[in-house]
Amino acid sequence: MTPSTSTFSARLNAAAKLVEANLEALLADNARHGEIARPARLMAAMRHAVLGGGKRLRPFLTIEAARLFGFEGQGALRAGSAVELLHCYSLVHDDLPSMDDDDLRRGRPTVHRAYDEATAILAGDALQTLAFEVLADAETDADPAVRADLVLGLARAAGLGGMVGGQMLDLSAEGRYGDGAVSMGEAGVRQLQMMKTGAILAFSVEAGAILGRADAGARRSLVEYGRALGAAFQVADDILDREASAEALGKRTGKDQEKGKATLVDLLGLEGAKGECRQLVERADAALGGFGDRARILRDAVRFVVEREV
Amino acid sequence: MTPSTSTFSARLNAAAKLVEANLEALLADNARHGEIARPARLMAAMRHAVLGGGKRLRPFLTIEAARLFGFEGQGALRAGSAVELLHCYSLVHDDLPSMDDDDLRRGRPTVHRAYDEATAILAGDALQTLAFEVLADAETDADPAVRADLVLGLARAAGLGGMVGGQMLDLSAEGRYGDGAVSMGEAGVRQLQMMKTGAILAFSVEAGAILGRADAGARRSLVEYGRALGAAFQVADDILDREASAEALGKRTGKDQEKGKATLVDLLGLEGAKGECRQLVERADAALGGFGDRARILRDAVRFVVEREV
Numbered sequence: 099m100t101p102s103t104s105t106f107s108a109r110l111n112a113a114a115k116l117v118e119a120n121l122e123a124l125l126a127d128n129a130r131h132g133e134i135a136r137p138a139r140l141m142a143a144m145r146h147a148v149l150g151g152g153k154r155l156r157p158f159l160t161i162e163a164a165r166l167f168g169f170e171g172q173g174a175l176r177a178g179s180a181v182e183l184l185h186c187y188s189l190v191h192d193d194l195p196s197m198d199d200d201d202l203r204r205g206r207p208t209v210h211r212a213y214d215e216a217t218a219i220l221a222g223d224a225l226q227t228l229a230f231e232v233l234a235d236a237e238t239d240a241d242p243a244v245r246a247d248l249v250l251g252l253a254r255a256a257g258l259g260g261m262v263g264g265q266m267l268d269l270s271a272e273g274r275y276g277d278g279a280v281s282m283g284e285a286g287v288r289q290l291q292m293m294k295t296g297a298i299l300a301f302s303v304e305a306g307a308i309l310g311r312a313d314a315g316a317r318r319s320l321v322e323y324g325r326a327l328g329a330a331f332q333v334a335d336d337i338l339d340r341e342a343s344a345e346a347l348g349k350r351t352g353k354d355q356e357k358g359k360a361t362l363v364d365l366l367g368l369e370g371a372k373g374e375c376r377q378l379v380e381r382a383d384a385a386l387g388g389f390g391d392r393a394r395i396l397r398d399a400v401r402f403v404v405e406r407e408v
Numbered sequence: 409m410t411p412s413t414s415t416f417s418a419r420l421n422a423a424a425k426l427v428e429a430n431l432e433a434l435l436a437d438n439a440r441h442g443e444i445a446r447p448a449r450l451m452a453a454m455r456h457a458v459l460g461g462g463k464r465l466r467p468f469l470t471i472e473a474a475r476l477f478g479f480e481g482q483g484a485l486r487a488g489s490a491v492e493l494l495h496c497y498s499l500v501h502d503d504l505p506s507m508d509d510d511d512l513r514r515g516r517p518t519v520h521r522a523y524d525e526a527t528a529i530l531a532g533d534a535l536q537t538l539a540f541e542v543l544a545d546a547e548t549d550a551d552p553a554v555r556a557d558l559v560l561g562l563a564r565a566a567g568l569g570g571m572v573g574g575q576m577l578d579l580s581a582e583g584r585y586g587d588g589a590v591s592m593g594e595a596g597v598r599q600l601q602m603m604k605t606g607a608i609l610a611f612s613v614e615a616g617a618i619l620g621r622a623d624a625g626a627r628r629s630l631v632e633y634g635r636a637l638g639a640a641f642q643v644a645d646d647i648l649d650r651e652a653s654a655e656a657l658g659k660r661t662g663k664d665q666e667k668g669k670a671t672l673v674d675l676l677g678l679e680g681a682k683g684e685c686r687q688l689v690e691r692a693d694a695a696l697g698g699f700g701d702r703a704r705i706l707r708d709a710v711r712f713v714v715e716r717e718v
Contacts, residue, residue: 132561133569134603139585140568140576191533196525214584215506219529220576223501226533227567230540234559242553249544249559251442257537258450259443266450266530274524275449293444 106398113161113178114154120179121148124232143213143221144228148186151204155403156181156302159327162395163306163320173239177248177305180232184256185298187225190218192265226256239309247308255301264294271359284365288329291362295335296328303327303396316388323385327400330378333371334404336361340368375404416708423471423488424464430489431458434542453523453531454538458496461514465713466491466612469637472705473616473630483549487558487615490542494566495608497535500528502575536566549619557618565611574604581669594675598639601672605645606638613637613706626698633695637710640688643681644714646671650678685714 125145129136157178164174193200193208194215201211210218232238233248254260267290269275271282282290303324307317340363363371382400386393435455439446467488474484503510503518504525511521520528542548543558564570577600579585581592592600613634617627650673673681692710696703 129569132564133567133573134599134607135573135577136569137573137576137580139580140573144568187533191529194526194529196529216504216579216584217576219501219504219506220572220579222533223536224568224572226536227563227572230559231563231567234556234563236556242551242556246544246546246552246555246559249540249556253537253541253544254442257443257541258454258534259439259446262530262534262537263443263445263447263450266447266527267445269526269530270447270449274526289444297444 106395106402109162109395110153110155110158110402113158114152116175117154117157117179117182118149120175121182124179124183124228125149139213139217140220140224143209143217144225146206146212147190147209147221147225148183151206152182153406154178154182155399156185156299159299159302159324159396159399160305160309162399163303164309165306166320166389166393166396167307167310167312167316169306169310171239171309172237173244173309174306176232176235176238177309178302180229180238180248181252181298181302181305183225183232184229184252187222187229188256188261188265188298190222190225194218197265197269244308244311248305251301251304251308255297260293260297261295264290264292264297268294268359282360284362287360287362287365291332292325292329295332296325299328299331300324319385319388323382323396323400326378326382326385327403330375330382330400331403333362333375333378334406336363337368337371337375338406339363379404416705416712419472419705420463420465420468420712423468424462426485427464427467427489427492428459430485431492434489434493434538435459449523449527450530450534453519453527454535456516456522457500457519457531457535458493461516462492463716464488464492465709466495466609469609469612469634469706469709470615470619472709473613474619475616476630476699476703476706477617477620477622477626479616479620481549481619482547483554483619484616486542486545486548487619488612490539490548490558491562491608491612491615493535493542494539494562497532497539498566498571498575498608500532500535504528507575507579554618554621558615561611561614561618565607570603570607571605574600574602574607578604578669592670594672597670597672597675601642602635602639605642606635609638609641610634629695629698633692633706633710636688636692636695637713640685640692640710641713643672643685643688644716646673647678647681647685648716649673689714 125141125148127136127138127141157175160178160181161174189203190209192198193203194210200208202208209221229252230249233252234245239245256262271290300321303320304317307320312320362374366374379400383397386396435451435458437446437448437451467485470488470491471484499513500519502508503513504520510518512518519531539562540559543562544555549555566572581600610631613630614627617630622630649671672684676684689710693707696706
C-alpha cells in the first residue's frame with residue numbers, strides 16, 4: 099500500500115463514519131419541524147435501506163470536491179448525505195420484484211424481502227423526498243441560491259433524463275417490451291450507463307463545486323472529472339460482474355448475461371474494457387490538471403473506483 | 409347556479425386549461441438542458457399518468473392564493489403544476505398491485521395496467537423528481553429564496569412526515585401488518601388524512617403565499633385555510649365513497665369498508681360527517697377573514713370541495 103492510498107482509505111473511512119451518523123440523525127423516529135408524524139414501520143424500512151454499510155462514495159466525493167475549494171462546512175456532509183439518500187432510494191426500487199427482483203443487497207435481505215413490497219415502494223419514495231428536503235433546508239447552506247442550485251442539479255441527474263430514464267432503458271434492453279433483448283450498440287450502452295449511474299456520480303462531485311462557490315471554469319472541470327469517474331465506475335462494475343463471485347459482491351453476479359443485456363465487456367472484450375478504464379482514469383486526471391497537488395485525493399478516488407473489488 | 413359559482417367554475421376551468429398545456433410542455437419527448445435523453449416509454453407512461461383529465465384543484469389553489477397577493481406571473485402556474493406532478497406520482501404508486509391494486513383511475517386504465525408495474529414505478533419516481541426540478545428552476549421565480557422555500561415546503565408535505573407517511577399509516581390501518589384492521593380512533597383517522605391528503609392541499613395554498621411574498625401572518629392564515637380545506641376534502645371524499653356510484657367516480661367505491669378501514673363516516677355517522685364539513689367550511693372562511701372580498705374565490709373553492717360529486 100502506497101502512502102497515498104493509505105491516506106485515501108483513512109479519509110474515505112472517516113467520511114463514511116460522519117455520513118453514517120448524519121444519516122442516522124436524519125432517519126430518527128421522532129417527527130421534526132413541519133412533519134405530522136413519522137410512522138415506525140416506514141422509518142424502520144428507510145433505515146434498513148440506508149444504514150449499516152456502503153462505502154459512501156458519493157458523499158465522499160461531495161465532501162472532497164468542496165474541500166478542493168476550501169469549503170469545510172457541515173453543508174458538504176449534508177449535501178453528500180442527500181445524494182446518498184437518493185442513491186439508496188434507487189437501489190430499493192431497482193431491487194423490487196417487478197424490476198431486477200433481487201433478494202440480497204450488501205449481503206442483507208433487500209427491503210421488500212425484509213418488509214414487503216408496498217413498504218419498499220413507500221420507503222424509496224420517502225427517501226427521494228428526504229433527499230430534496232435536506233438540500234433545500236437552510237442548514238445545508240445559508241445562501242438559498244446554493245440550495246436551489248443543488249436541488250436543480252440533483253433533480254436533473256436523478257430524473258427522467260438521468261437515473262430513472264437510465265433504469266427505463268435498462269429494462270427495455272432486457273427485451274421486456276419487444277421480442278428478446280434489444281441490441282443497443284456501444285453508443286446506446288454508454289448513454290444508458292451515463293444516465294443510470296454516471297449522472298448521479300457526476301453530480302456528487304458538482305455538488306462540492308456548488309458549495310465551494312467554484313467559478314464556471316472550475317465547476318466545468320469538476321463536472322468533466324465526475325463524468326469520467328462515473329463512466330469508469332460503470333465499466334469497472336461490468337468487469338466485476340463478469341469476474342467476481344457473488345459472495346464477494348454480496349449480490350447475484352452475471353445477471354446481465356442471464357438477461358441477454360449487452361455490457362461494455364461484451365462490446366469491447368475484457369481487455370478492451372480494462373483499457374477503457376485506464377483511459378477514463380487519465381481523462382479524470384486531465385480534468386483536474388488545473389488544481390495541482392490539492393486534487394490528489396480526487397485522483398486517488400477514481401483509481402479506487404476502478405480498482406475496487408466489491 | 410349563483411353568479412359566484414358561475415365565476416368560480418369559469419376560473420377553475422380556465423386554470424385547468426393553462427395547467428394542462430404547461431404539463432404537456434413539461435412532459436414533451438425532447439430532452440432539455442442537463443438531460444441526456446428522454447426514453448419514449450417512460451415519457452408515454454408519465455403523460456398517461458398526468459394528462460387528459462382532473463380538476464387540477466391543487467394548481468388552481470396555488471394560482472388563486474398567489475393572486476390574493478397580487479402575484480399574477482407564470483411562477484404560480486409552474487409551482488401549481490409541480491404540485492400536480494407530485495399528486496399524480498402519488499396516484500400512480502397508490503394504484504400499484506402491492507398497494508391499493510386499482511385498475512381504473514379517472515375512468516381510464518391505471519398506469520401499471522396500461523403499461524406494466526416496473527414502468528409505473530419508474531413513471532411515479534420520475535414525476536416526483538420532475539416536481540422538485542420545476543420548483544428549483546429559475547423560470548419559476550427569479551428569487552432563489554422563494555424557490556428553496558417552495559422545494560422545502562413540498563418536500564415536507566410529501567415525505568415521510570406527510571403524504572408518504574400517511575399512505576404507510578393507511579396500509580397499516582388495513583391490518584396488513586398485524587391481525588385484522590387496526591382500530592385507529594378518531595384522532596388517528598384525522599392524523600392519517602391530514603398526512604395523506606391534507607398536507608399537499610395545504611401546501612398548494614401556501615405555495616401561492618410564498619410566491620406572493622406574503623408576510624408571516626398572512627402566510628399563517630393561508631396555511632390555516634389550506635388545512636381546513638384539506639380536511640374538508642377528505643371528509644367529503646369519505647362521504648362520496650359511501651354514497652356515490654363507481655360509474656360517477658370512475659373508480660371503485662366502498663373500498664374502505666371492504667378493507668375494514670375506519671373512515672370519519674364510520675366514526676361520526678353520515679350526518680355527523682356532513683356537519684363536520686360545514687364546520688370546516690366555516691373554519692376556512694374564518695381564516696380568510698382578513699382578506700375581505702378579495703378572497704371570495706378561495707371561499708368558493710372550499711365549498712366546491714365539499715359539494716363536488718366526483
